[in-house]
Amino acid sequence: MENEATVPRKNWQHQATAFLARCRAQMWGKHKEEPLAWLYRAGFSVSFAQDHFLGWNFRPMQRNAALWLGEDRAGEKYALPQGLLLPWIQESQMLRLSILGMEGDTFILEGSSLRPLVTEKGPCLLVCASDGDAFRLLQETKPGTAVMAAPDFSLLRPSDFEGFGRIRLVTPFTDDVRRLLDELRSQGRMAQAFPLPERGLVSGLLSGELSFSRIPAMALF
Secondary structure: HHHHHOOOOOHHHHHHHHHHHHHHHOOOHHHHHHHHHHHHOOOOOOHHHHHHOEEEEEEOEEEEEEHHOOHHHOOOOOEEEEEEEEEEEEEEEEEEEEEEEOOOOOEEEEOOOOOOEEEEOOOEEEEEHHHHHHHHHHOOOOOOOEEOOOHHHEEEEEEEOOOOOOEEEEOOOOOHHHHHHHHHHHHOOOOOEEEEEOOOHHHHHHHHHOOHHHHHHHHOO
């Protein structure tokens, strides 16, 4: 599948970058009360949102899919839900753009790379199944702890874990997670799991199913 590629199409990157720029301007504009209130509910700090180029889409939209995905998608609509924009930008390239919805569900924009993406190298690694949960945990980490978002665990490879000594899977505990945990341990790695509710970390915080007091146990080694 094309969206499994490491780097998305150039036209997708152009459209995603322009959309993010508009949403960043809107987020800090004269109607910023809505996004700031939502950030507070989910536990995101203003400084984190600014430092990591987050944006806010005020209403669901549909655009011409051909502009994002190529002429073979002419006549189709491209969905842009309401919510918080989460950009993965590495080496000046937009690799993935997700939108964290009002209830904490993560929507990956079609055309994004679905490969596991990681923030940095370090001895410790937190692995999440969604970009929303990954960004929320990234805010809590200390130097030396990287965060990986892997929306499709079937795309994970042994090389994705090279350079990491301690690994924690912070995700709903599915069969795929169990298999990955067993595989990492069979390789002699220090791996553990922190099971989340079915809909994940941010949804759990917004619904009250998870307490903010549990986050340090997830993020700190």
